[in-house]
Amino acid sequence: MGMTLAEKILAKASGKKEVSPGDIVMAKIETAMVHDITGPLTVNTLKKEGIKKVWDPEKIVVLFDHQVPADSINAAENHILMRKFVKEQGIKYFYDIREGVCHQVLPEKGHVVPGTVLVGADSHTCTHGAFGAFATGIGSTDMAAVFATGELWFKVPETLYFNITGELKPYVMSKDVILHIIGEVGADGATYKACQFGGETVKNMSIASRMTMTNMAIEMGGKTGLIEPDEKTIQYVKNAMKKHGTEKPFEVIKADEDAEYEEVFEVEVNDLEPMIACPHNVDNVKAVREVAGTPIDQVFIGSCTNGRLEDLRIAIKIIEEHGGIADDVRVIVTPASREVMLKAMEEGIIQKFYKYGCVVTNPSCSACMGALYGILGPGEVGVATSNRNFRGREGSLDSEVYLVSPATAAACAVKGEITDPRDL
Incomplete structure (x- = not known):
């Protein structure tokens, strides 16, 4: 039996030929992100455990987006702590208060590439699955382990596949599609599942619209949201890396044709309302x-x-x-x-x-x-x-x-x- 997109990415990241839902794997992390709220918790955990150096200062992204500019003394202290940490560790990719929301900035700057595992200390890290990456939010303590070792364990999730077909009417957007899906599945209906979105409607969506879909996978309990990369994805990623000097090789991974999904949902949107x-x-x-x-x-x-x-x-x-x-x-x-x-x-x-x-x-x-x-x-x-x-x-x-x-x-x-x- 073939593997789903989530399974193939985790197999590659853990050095295995194949994995199955329920398997426990230790996966290598390509990109790890913290922001001004979760970063200090990660740094303090590293200090508590006596960890002096991060595993790779070029694979860590630190970004301020929640309390910017600082709106309290506590926020200002957190910013100071993180700026000091970035300098001490030689972290190359640090975006201070000026850049914006982490889940928009990461792909814009070329830090998200297909076929890799990306973790962020923020629940909406699943947004980056729009680029064919296994992207998921983790806690600050787990992020400290990633900063120290470059690896993290995962239970391989089952995959729910949403086959979305039809043409969206004027004033009906991808947000309406994902709200409709969440309403049908429920807030906990996809708990620890990989939620993969496909079909002609998704293929016709812009990258921005796809990001809206994967962003909200967590709102139905999903471990990650995924969209199989296509030419739009590849071109976006290449352009972003070239523009910001973040070029690195990547592999486009797609699900096997005989992949087995826990459930396939047929979502027809021709008559979908706002x-x-x-x-x-x-x-x-x-x-x-x-x-x-x-x-x-x-x-x-x-x-x-x-x-x-x-x-x-x-x-x-x-x-x-x-x-x-x-x-x-x-x-x-x-x-x-x-x-x-x-x-x-x-x-x-x-x-x-x-x-x-x-x-x-x-x-x-x-x-x-x-x-x-x-x-x-x-x-x-x-x-x-x-x-x-x-x-x-x-x-x-x-x-x-x-x-x-x-x-x-x-x-x-x-x-x-x-x-x-x-x-x-």
Whole structure:
């Protein structure tokens, strides 16, 4: 019996000819990432264990994105700790407060390549599976082990395959597809599974749209999200490495034709509507029209799920076509990276957001965490393009968060209430 994409990558990384679900393997890590929240925990663990040197300073990426600029004395102290660590260890790839969200910056800078194992001390590291890598989030203590040895053990996961077919209608985006899937599978329906997305719809998606899909694999419990690399993937990776001087060889790995999946889901999207995850669970998914008319206080467009250029483009297009945003709604826009911000400025997108009264922040995690900008107060309702809406995620325990696509978020901003973009 052949192997799935996840199995083949883990087999290669562990030096085995083949592996099967349930096997325990020790895999070599190609890229390891920490940010300003998880990095200090990793560094302190290394110090506690007496580890003096990391295994490879060129395979570690350190990035600040959660509390940038520092929003407290504690955050500033964490930044100081990590800057010192980077210098002491000679870590080549360090991105300070200016670059943006880790899951956008890593592929932009050429640190994500197909056929490898990538770990990050952040749960949404599964985003990078969009490039055909086995990418997964790990804890800071496990990351300390990776920093010390360059290896980590994994249980080989079963794979759920989502065969997505059909053509998305106008104002229906990949975010609507993944919300629909999570609503069907449930928040724990893919626990410790590899979630692989394929089919004609995925092939037709941009890299940015694919990243939205894999980003949210963790929201149904997935160990990783995966998309088999194609020419779009290869070209993106090569261009990113060339632009930033991070060239390295890589192998495109694909599943065997006779690979065995635990389950195959047929997802037909021709008639898919804009979807919305209602409070307070990501799998509480409905069609937007089912909750249309719900008054809102704030709209957030950004995050590692939907802060990319195509997301900003469609949002400002809708806002501009309908004359701006509602008077009693706050709109926070956060580009996912400095690169996205600069391109959006070149296209006049940022200027237009400002023109219509939106607040545009520096590239960061921003309102997704409710730690830096846009904290919701008691009784307030927020609409967000981010990936989680559990109670207190974006502020008060008594606030509510609805998750939507950038198109739907923009429509909500225009009307001041939950709105299907097709109904404007």
